[in-house]
Amino acid sequence: MKTARPGPDRFPILLTWLLPALLLAACGAVPGPAAVLPAEAPPPLVSFVFDDGNDTDLLVAQPLFAAQGAVASTAVTVDRIGTPEYLSAAQIRELAGAGWEIMSHTVSHPRLTTLEPAAIDAELARSKQELEALGVPVANLVYPYNGNDAVVREIAGRHYRAARGGGRDFNRGVADRTLLKSFPLKHDSGAMERLVDQAFAERSWLIFYLHEVNAKLRLAAARGEFLRGETLRFTPSGATGRFTVSHWFPLYGTSIYYVPLSGRPRPGDVVTGAVSGATAKFDDVMYDKPAQLTRLLAYIRERYPQMRIVTVDQGLDLLGVPALARP
Numbered sequence: 130m131k132t133a134r135p136g137p138d139r140f141p142i143l144l145t146w147l148l149p150a151l152l153l154a155a156c157g158a159v160p161g162p163a164a165v166l167p168a169e170a171p172p173p174l175v176s177f178v179f180d181d182g183n184d185t186d187l188l189v190a191q192p193l194f195a196a197q198g199a200v201a202s203t204a205v206t207v208d209r210i211g212t213p214e215y216l217s218a219a220q221i222r223e224l225a226g227a228g229w230e231i232m233s234h235t236v237s238h239p240r241l242t243t244l245e246p247a248a249i250d251a252e253l254a255r256s257k258q259e260l261e262a263l264g265v266p267v268a269n270l271v272y273p274y275n276g277n278d279a280v281v282r283e284i285a286g287r288h289y290r291a292a293r294g295g296g297r298d299f300n301r302g303v304a305d306r307t308l309l310k311s312f313p314l315k316h317d318s319g320a321m322e323r324l325v326d327q328a329f330a331e332r333s334w335l336i337f338y339l340h341e342v343n344a345k346l347r348l349a350a351a352r353g354e355f356l357r358g359e360t361l362r363f364t365p366s367g368a369t370g371r372f373t374v375s376h377w378f379p380l381y382g383t384s385i386y387y388v389p390l391s392g393r394p395r396p397g398d399v400v401t402g403a404v405s406g407a408t409a410k411f412d413d414v415m416y417d418k419p420a421q422l423t424r425l426l427a428y429i430r431e432r433y434p435q436m437r438i439v440t441v442d443q444g445l446d447l448l449g450v451p452a453l454a455r456p
């Protein structure tokens with residue numbers, strides 16, 4: 130049976146829209162109109178991309194995501210593979226085996242907009258080849274420094290399914306697959322939660338990016354110098370970590386960056402360098418990225434169970450971006 134469409138004159142239009150509305154209103158128990166969105170609309174998505182290929186992606190972040198049944202993407206700079214504080218080839222395979230996406234972040238981390246097209250092409254083609262030679266699929270790219278222009282994007286589009294820049298914006302669908310937008314994951318947890326709120330409300334795709342997953346502590350009564358890469362032991366809490374770098378400021382004192390590896394240091398702990406023998410008293414947490422990530426993932430899971438935490442490649446699947454043709 131063919132249903133007649135309402136004509137251009139006003140009376141049938143009024144009848145078509147007003148009559149069912151009046152009937153529904155009369156029924157009383159009809160849910161509010163804004164609660165349900167069309168099923169075919171894209172789901173709200175959130176992705177986390179760890180830039181540069183730090184080994185904290187595997188040592189610290191992967192277990193936090195696994196605890197929430199979630200995965201993320203790591204963007205690996207090929208020249209840094211296996212160097213201190215970066216993922217080794219075995220660790221990259223381990224992340225991929227745990228369901229993480231391996232993205233390319235070029236070979237040498239140049240500012241691509243300063244290179245000639247042939248050099249851009251070499252950076253983008255070789256990084257993909259070398260990562261895939263490790264036995265992991267690579268479909269997508271992160272531009273170093275988020276730097277890109279029309280030439281860079283055109284070349285990226287030849288080698289990759291999609292590429293991510295910055296832009297501090299949401300992806301409302303994928304307008305340009307070579308220019309995915311992202312926000313840096315800042316220390317202000319409230320502001321990060323508001324980004325999640327907005328992405329959910331408008332059903333967009335929110336991509337966060339961050340780097341080494343570390344923490345910053347303020348120390349008191351420091352004696353001696355910690356050595357980069359050495360193990361830090363916190364007593365009596367029993368926590369351990371890996372020292373990165375320290376800064377000393379007059380009046381303010383000493384702060385250190387370190388990678389938390391096990392346990393949870395408590396203020397008042399004595400910190401000792403396993404190699405240097407340097408010591409200090411742990412005074413105060415300035416920021417703690419693993420704790421922040423844990424809270425943010427829990428916030429998404431508890432408040433927005435319909436929001437999906439996906440890798441970039443999974444997000445592209447859900448938004449209907451064509452997969453790379455495989456030879």
Ligand SMILES: [Zn+2]
Nearest residue numbers: 180181273274
């Ligand atoms: Zn980078």
